[in-house]
Amino acid sequence: MIGKRKGIASSLIPFERNAPLWVKDSKEKINEIICNLAKKGLVPSQIGSYLRDSAGIPLVKNIAGRNIVKILKKNGLNPEIPEDLFFLIKKAINIKKHLERNKKDKDSKFRLILTESKIHRLSRYYKRIQRIPINWRFDSSMSLKQN
Template sequence: MARMHTRRRGSSGSDKPVADEPPEWSDVDPDDIEARVVELAEQGYEPSQIGLKLRDEGVKGVPVPDVKVATGKKVTTILEENDAAPELPEDLRNLMERAVGLRRHVNENQQDMQNKRALQNTESKIRRLVDYYRGDELDEDFTYTYDVAVKLLEE
């Protein structure tokens, strides 16, 4: 598939192996995994970081290669069930952080045309994601502006 803001095509990534059940060496109770996911979320980890922590450290010393295969639920679903889900989706939050940093840089370095273009591209991606999440994860009348992003990221 072609990239969004260039004319090039990206190199294809590797696919996850197809697995219907967790491997034999990782026989962790799904309830323990869910408890660990909620515990890590309360410590301030994002859903992607939680998956990496479970893969590397595991639960009670036993690694969990794939939370969805082991529990039947995604990390974000587990967090939503336990009222520990983040206010903003992780991908939208990361793009907003990048846009805020780029905006500060562009305000200090107004001659930097490359980063002005990068800011335009990043804000375009944010607007597309806001349209995608509007109604489900975001309010119906939510619109992206720099001031709104700064206010949301301070919380």
């Protein structure tokens, strides 16, 4: 991938895979919170941030036994297209709108090409693992609506 960042070398997941002793919430309560937040329109990463910051739940997978996306899928609330692909499409559409107003912006044109190539690469992967339909295609005039 082409990007300016150098990676996340300092990021570590705790070695112990059990629920911490100080977390008092049950699996059912966490599932209920996740479903309520998804119904309000939050995407999985926002749900995880909310649980970490407000509810004091460090890792959902250690407590509930499965990650947020799988919990949403089990309850029929999973997004139609994966979150990372959704935000790349949103970025490409915003760059395209910018280019309509600023036709001479060569750098934005180059960034649009890079973003669209990331979308195509990621969509190939999601087609392979069957998260999106095989006949799905990116179109710059797509309407953005996340579940």
